[in-house]
Amino acid sequence: AQSVTQLGSHVSVSEGALVLLRCNYSSSVPPYLFWYVQYPNQGLQLLLKYTSAATLVKGINGFEAEFKKSETSFHLTKPSAHMSDAAEYFCAVSENQGGKLIFGQGTELSVKP
Amino acid sequence: EPEVTQTPSHQVTQMGQEVILRCVPISNHLYFYWYRQILGQKVEFLVSFYNNEISEKSEIFDDQFSVERPDGSNFTLKIRSTKLEDSAMYFCASSPTGDTQYFGPGTRLTVL
Numbered sequence: 001a002q003s004v005t006q007l008g009s010h011v012s013v014s015e016g017a018l019v020l021l022r023c024n025y026s027s028s029v030p031p032y033l034f035w036y037v038q039y040p041n042q043g044l045q046l047l048l049k050y051t052s053a054a055t056l057v058k059g060i061n062g063f064e065a066e067f068k069k070s071e072t073s074f075h076l077t078k079p080s081a082h083m084s085d086a087a088e089y090f091c092a093v094s095e096n097q098g099g100k101l102i103f104g105q106g107t108e109l110s111v112k113p
Numbered sequence: 114e115p116e117v118t119q120t121p122s123h124q125v126t127q128m129g130q131e132v133i134l135r136c137v138p139i140s141n142h143l144y145f146y147w148y149r150q151i152l153g154q155k156v157e158f159l160v161s162f163y164n165n166e167i168s169e170k171s172e173i174f175d176d177q178f179s180v181e182r183p184d185g186s187n188f189t190l191k192i193r194s195t196k197l198e199d200s201a202m203y204f205c206a207s208s209p210t211g212d213t214q215y216f217g218p219g220t221r222l223t224v225l
Contacts, residue, residue, distance in 0.1 A: 032212060043117075043204060044156070044216040051212055090156060098144050098211025100158040100169055 023091030136205030
């Protein structure tokens with residue numbers, strides 16, 4: 001069965017610091033992997049996705065994620081945090097095209113000035 | 114840029130009442146989904162819909178729930194007799210080919 005674990009329900013960084021949000025998954029087949037962001041009182045916005053092409057995936061707003069099969073990880077990074085990055089971030093996995101997304105519990109990112 | 118839209122943004126209902134949550138997926142998308150997020154919990158899959166039929170549903174999606182695509186543009190989720198535990202944010206999503214899902218802003222359902 002698919003599952004997603006996001007380490008750390010809350011991460012706090014200073015503006016300009018590296019952002020690292022961790023995601024580990026379990027899947028019986030090569031997965032599709034996604035990161036979504038949810039700003040307060042808004043829906044889920046796609047940040048980036050991995051669908052078996054390049055293992056380093058670049059997304060919007062300067063975020064990127066690296067698929068590491070040996071570690072079953074898909075961590076999200078951004079070199080320099082901005083105040084506007086404060087939001088909740090969700091990692092999700094799907095085992096097949098058209099299939100359901102299984103979400104992690106989310107990580108709330110705070111950015112301190 | 115096309116977006117998924119959902120109405121209403123907030124629905125308040127009494128326990129036992131029927132509610133219909135409405136979604137307009139992105140035009141030309143073929144796959145449709147409903148998810149929900151209970152306050153403080155994970156986003157959970159409810160149901161997926163493709164080719165005018167349910168393709169997958171979760172354990173949550175029991176006989177109290179139904180989905181329809183009545184007119185080729187709207188995609189609705191009906192809860193026949195709401196319970197207190199149905200209070201959640203309900204998200205609709207659509208996908209053109211099934212690989213990337215685009216989410217609407219959600220409907221907050223409050224059951225009193």
